[in-house]
Amino acid sequence: MSDFHKRRVVMVDTQVRPSDVTKYPIINAMLDVPREDFVPDDLREAAYADAPVTLAPGRVLMEARTFAKMLDAISVGPDELVLDLGTGYGYGAAVLAKIADFVVALEEDETLSAEAEARLGEAEIDNVAVMTGPLVEGAAKHGPYDVVFIEGAVEQIPDAIGEQLREGGRIVAIFAEGNLGVVRLGQKIDGVLNWRFEFNGTAPVLPGFSKATEFAL
Numbered sequence: 001m002s003d004f005h006k007r008r009v010v011m012v013d014t015q016v017r018p019s020d021v022t023k024y025p026i027i028n029a030m031l032d033v034p035r036e037d038f039v040p041d042d043l044r045e046a047a048y049a050d051a052p053v054t055l056a057p058g059r060v061l062m063e064a065r066t067f068a069k070m071l072d073a074i075s076v077g078p079d080e081l082v083l084d085l086g087t088g089y090g091y092g093a094a095v096l097a098k099i100a101d102f103v104v105a106l107e108e109d110e111t112l113s114a115e116a117e118a119r120l121g122e123a124e125i126d127n128v129a130v131m132t133g134p135l136v137e138g139a140a141k142h143g144p145y146d147v148v149f150i151e152g153a154v155e156q157i158p159d160a161i162g163e164q165l166r167e168g169g170r171i172v173a174i175f176a177e178g179n180l181g182v183v184r185l186g187q188k189i190d191g192v193l194n195w196r197f198e199f200n201g202t203a204p205v206l207p208g209f210s211k212a213t214e215f216a217l
Contacts, residue, residue, distance in 0.1 A: 004047075004048075005034075007036075007047075008030070008031055008035065008048065009031065010048070011030070011035070011048045012030055012031055012064075014050075015050055015063070015064045015065045015068070016064055016065065019068060020072075021069060021071070021072045023072060023075070025078075025098070026068060026071050026072060026095075028098070029095045029096075029098035029099050030064065030068060032098055033091065033095050033098065033123070034123070035047045035048060035091060037119055037122070037123060038061065038089040038090050038091035038119055039061055039089060039091075040053075040054075040055065040089075047061075048064075049063075050063055050064070050065065051063055052203065055088045055089055055112060056088075056109060056111065056112055058205075058207075059088060059112065059152070059204065060088075060152075060203060060204060061089065061091055062092075062151065062152075062201075062203055066174070066183070066202075067092065069183070069199055070149065070201075071095070071099075071149075073172055073185045073198045074147055074170050074171075074172040074185060075170075076099045076149075077146070078100065078101060079101050080101055080146035080147055081101060081103075081104070081142075081143075081146050081147070082102070082103045082104070082145060082148075083104050083106065083138060083142075083143065083145040083147070083148045083149070083164065084096055084103050084104065084106065085106050085135050085138070085150045085151060085152075085206070086106070086135055086206045087106060087107045087112075087151060088107065088112055088116065089112065089115045089116055089119055090105060090116030090117075090119050092105075092149065092151050093116065093120065093125075093128045093130070094119075094120060094125050096149060097120075097125050097127050100127075100147070101127070103128045104128075104131060104139050104145070105120075105129065105130045106131045106132075106133060106135060106139050107131070107132060108132065108133060108134050108135050108207060109207075110132055113130055113131075113132040129142070134208060135208055136207075136208035137158075137160055138160055138161045138164045140163075140164050143164035143166075144164055144166035144169065145164055145166065145169060146169050147171070147172075148161060148164070148165055148169070148170075148172075149171075149172055150172065150173035150174070151206075152203045152204060152205065152206035152209075153173075153174040153175065153176040153202065153203040153204060153205045153206065153209070154174065154175060154209035155175070155176050155209060156209065156210075158208075162186075162188065165188045165193075166188070167188055167189075167190075167191070170185060170186065170187050171185070171186040171193065172186070172198070174201050174202065174203050176202070176203075176205050180200065180202070181200065181202035181203065182197055182198075182199075182200055182201070183197075183200070183201045184196060
């Protein structure tokens with residue numbers, strides 16, 4: 001067992017399982033995907049710390065606990081199509097690909113997108129398509145999606161994203177509220193997203209997902 005594999009087991013045993021994430025597909029996928037391969041090369045040693053890993057200015061790989069609890073909340077099935085918004089270096093897409101049928105991984109930062117494509121290719125994960133484009137626009141041509149997984153915080157979600165979710169589909173996101181954040185799960189019922197609170201969590205707000213600042217003269 002390699003040192004990184006040992007760290008992966010420890011991560012699951014100390015960060016994931018104690019957070020009441022026990023679904024076998026999630027545990028299996030997080031044990032299987034080498035997290036150290038989806039961070040900047042000089043941060044491989046930090047991949048299993050109980051903290052976010054910086055990928056680029058204002059962009060992080062979420063800590064394992066928050067990511068796993070979001071996966072648990074949205075409960076992806078083996079026949080489902082997933083839109084992974086803000087894929088970064090592709091870790092979330094790699095894990096989702098072990099659980100779902102197919103993943104469309106969207107990234108607007110061209111450097112991050114290239115890293116994701118390269119690293120997913122090296123990992124021989126062939127049921128992920130990496131797309132480059134504005135996160136707030138989603139990837140409508142590949143939808144509608146069963147699941148939208150947002151890898152970062154939002155202050156608001158554009159209608160375009162909700163429109164790409166099929167009826168009955170689910171979306172999970174961290175909503176930034178001041179210095180705090182809450183993870184909410186939304187389900188599309190009669191064309192409308194119905195949200196419920198899941199747990200507290202934080203991450204940087206993704207590009208384009210901030211509320212427009214209102215200026216008063």
